[in-house]
Amino acid sequence: MLKFRQNFTKLENYIKKESIEALYNVMCKERDSxxxxxxxxxxxxxxxxxxxxxxxxxxxxxxxxxxxIIIGIGGSSLGLKAIDSMLSHLPYRKNINLKFLEHTDPIKIEKSLKKVKLESSLFIVISKSGTTIETSSLMKYVLDRYNLLKNSKNKQHLCFITDKNSPLHNFGKYQNIQTLTINKNIGGRYSVLSTIGILPLMILGYDVQSLLLGAKKFSKRFFNFKEKHLLKKAIFLSNNRDKFNINILFSYSSVFKDFNAWYVQLWGESLGKLNSFGKKTGLTPIALIGSIDQHSFLQLIVQGVMDKTVTFLSLEQKSYINPKIPDLKLKFLDSCNFVNGKSFALLLQQQQISTMEAIQKEGIPTDHIEIKKLNEKCVGELVIYYELLTSCVGKILDINAYDQPGVELGKKILITKFNK
Structure with missing residues (x-):
């Protein structure tokens, strides 16, 4: 279960009941469309x-x-990577190395495939079309390096996940390669709860039924008008986009590093658009990890330009009693003794609370999402929360939160570079 706390400058008084109801009705129509x-x-x-x-x-x-080995980029890899990073501590997670080929950096390619042998590996190519240049190029390299198309035995180590009747789907049928499909109207960055995420997570041993159940329960509450805080947050962020155009996700655990990356893509690629009047709009995502980034970016938040909102993401620390900081009193270091005997989990929790209070004293809008227990159900809830929030903000900004025309333009320019 997730706990939500918001402190958006007298949020309850600022947002009218009619606005909340209007956005809720719009979202119901969006879903039904x-x-x-x-x-x-x-x-x-x-x-x-x-x-x-x-x-x-x-x-x-x-x-x-x-x-x-997952061959894919952006929405084809970030969501899966985020969920595995958050859940890899679970005891039933199988002892399988999850690797990602998503970068055209030759150093990274060689490092990722070092000691990887065909007989002990499964390659899953994930792409809605198969024509994404990074994915298609990396797939070609793997096909050649491991001779995957040589015979039916080798092909068993290869699987495709793509849109139905896409170029990759057609190639899979032509080569008799096992191919699973998703619906075309599922955008890559919104696809982690589809087969794109479910198949690899199931192979790794996760309880994917609980993952979907967590998302389903939160979604039901939202569409039963019981998660009004999400609607209020979307309205606040959208209505104050000119004043607070940067949204920071400050996550207090290293397990959230890959979730942060997923959030940056979801928020940035969904909301950076031209609206129906041709005006450029959007909100800029920044992802930080606490307490590490207290020693870097926090200074800018507290005393820099007041153009940011901050969402804190943390774990309930009650169950993490070990390890503890030894009760060692070291000469000249007396000022550090106040944490002696306390758990690192408690220290991290208090660092998060202290940082949040310091930011709030500066009048910076904040909210806090606390995860009671890091399991599949809670992660499913967290994923759908951010997807729904992004969709809500997109509607208020009068944009299509599901396409990426700016990215497509870059792809077209790349083709011209090689055709000169």
Whole structure:
């Protein structure tokens, strides 16, 4: 379960009841319009059924793999990476190395594939089309390096996840490569609760049913008008975008590092758009890790330009009693003794609270999301919360939060560079 606390400068008095109800009604229509399939993912069984079928048909290969290599970029990798990072501490997570080929950096490619052998590896190519240049180029390299198209035995170590009837889907059928599909109206950055995330997570041993259940329960509460805080936050951020155009996610645990990266893509790529009047709009995401970034970016937040809001993301620390800071009193270091005998978890928690209070005293808008327990259900809730929040802000900004025309322009320019 997630706990939400907001301190957006007298938020309750600032936002009118009519505005909250209007946004709620707009979001209900958005869901019903089917413009984006992410709304339905927590309620569907397709990803579970397709993934179970694939695993059953490939039991022999999967029982021997040591490496699960994901070939994909952006929405095809960030969500999966985020969830695994948050849940990898769970005891039933299988001892499989999860690797990502998402970068065209030659040093990174060689490092990622070092000691990777075909017989103990499964390569999953994830792309809505298959024509993303990074993904297609990395796929070609892996096909060649491991001779994956040589015969049916080698092809068993390869799987595609893509849109139905996409170029990659057609290539998979032509080569008789196992291919799983998702609906076309599910954008990459909103796709982690589809087969794109569910299949790899199921292979790794996670309880994906609970992941979807967490998302489903939060989504149901939202569409039953029981999560008004999300609507209020979206209205505040949108209405104050000229004053507070930078949104910081300050996450207090290293397990959130990859979730931060997912948030940056979701927020930035969804909201940086031209509105219906052709005006450039958007909100800039920044992701920080506490307490590390207290020693870098915090100074700018507190005494820099007042153009930022800060969301704190943390874990309830009650269950983390070890390790503890030894009760050592060291000469000349007496000023540090106040934490002796206390757990590192308590120290981290108090650092987060102290930082939040310091920021609030400067009049900077903040809110706090606390995760009671880091499990599949809570992670599913966190994922759908941010997807719904992004969609809400997109509606108020009068933009399409599900496309990325600016990215597509860059792809077109890249092609001209190689065709000169």
């Amino acid at each position: 089917k413009i984006s399939g992410f709304f339905n993912l927590p309620y569907e069984n397709k990803a579970i059924i397709d993934s179970k079928k694939y695993i059953k048909e490939n039991t022999k290969i999967l029982s021997n793999i040591e490496n699960l």
